[in-house]
Amino acid sequence: MAVRILIVDDDELSREVLSLLATGAGYEVEAADSGDAALEQVQRVRPEVVLTDIQMPGIAGDELARQLRSLCGAGTMLLAMSGSELEEGVGRGFNGFLLKPFTMETLTATISSGLIRVEDRPADADDVVLDEGVYAKLAGSMRESQLEELYALCRKDAQVRVERMKEAASVGDDATYRKEAHALKGGCGMVGAVELQRLATSMEERGLRDDDVATLKEFVAASERLRRILIARESN
CATH class of the missing domain: 1.20.120.160 (HPT domain)
Known part of the structure; x- marks a missing residue:
């Protein structure tokens, strides 16, 4: 059975790309454009993984992680993502962090192994x-x-x-x-x-x-x- 993943990103392009790639990688994909929308969605469809941008307007970051955890329980993996390095102490409410851009192989490895931190950046950018x-x-x-x-x-x-x-x-x-x-x-x-x-x-x-x-x-x-x-x- 395919792993259900909820992708949360306020940027339409990033959300669309991630959804297409995750679907192509065999995931069952849901998407939300904000933290508030994600909190509503997880009450209807319980995902195994929530992948969310950590910097969004409204509910985001560790507060979003806290509220997601209270709704989903410990069985859901919470992954943060961002185009920037996290500041010290940020992201502790998540199971892992991925630095954009990342590949589906990186995402799958993170989900499978439970790595706390993963980077996948092109060399000599x-x-x-x-x-x-x-x-x-x-x-x-x-x-x-x-x-x-x-x-x-x-x-x-x-x-x-x-x-x-x-x-x-x-x-x-x-x-x-x-x-x-x-x-x-x-x-x-x-x-x-x-x-x-x-x-x-x-x-x-x-x-x-x-x-x-x-x-x-x-x-x-x-x-x-x-x-x-x-x-x-x-x-x-």
Whole structure:
């Protein structure tokens, strides 16, 4: 019988990618877009595993883990995930932590062995535009048309968030700027857009600076490089 996993992520792209990959890996997948939705869902369908982003608006982090545990009991494995390293003392309510992006093999190994901490990051990420390993796994788990739609969704989502970041920068809204950068980091990481993920990580960590416009322009240029690479893949 397939393991039932509930994927919780407020970022639509990350949630969609994870759901597709987990389904392809043989899991029975449910999804929720917030901690509140997850708490409602586990009362209807009890999952064996809950995989949740640890940084979301509303109920999240260790408080979400505490409430999930009270509803699901000790028999459900609670796994946290994030595009950033956890701060000391954060995540203690979970059985394990996965650093985005991660493979289904990593997830399966974590579930099987109960590892407390797992990392699966591409080497030399600063010199890479597209993680070939992530791309290959996505290509192997869906039809070509679905793969094209997925990356188109990634680039469209990035364009929308960059515009929001420009608006935030124009009014000095550092919190919104960082929030959108965090969402970009997670979504880009899940599809192997390594250069975009690295830039988004930098923007989130730095926040608004005098060079924020230049950084956003660099992100747009990197998005164009990714587009050209994907076109080359599709033509081969």
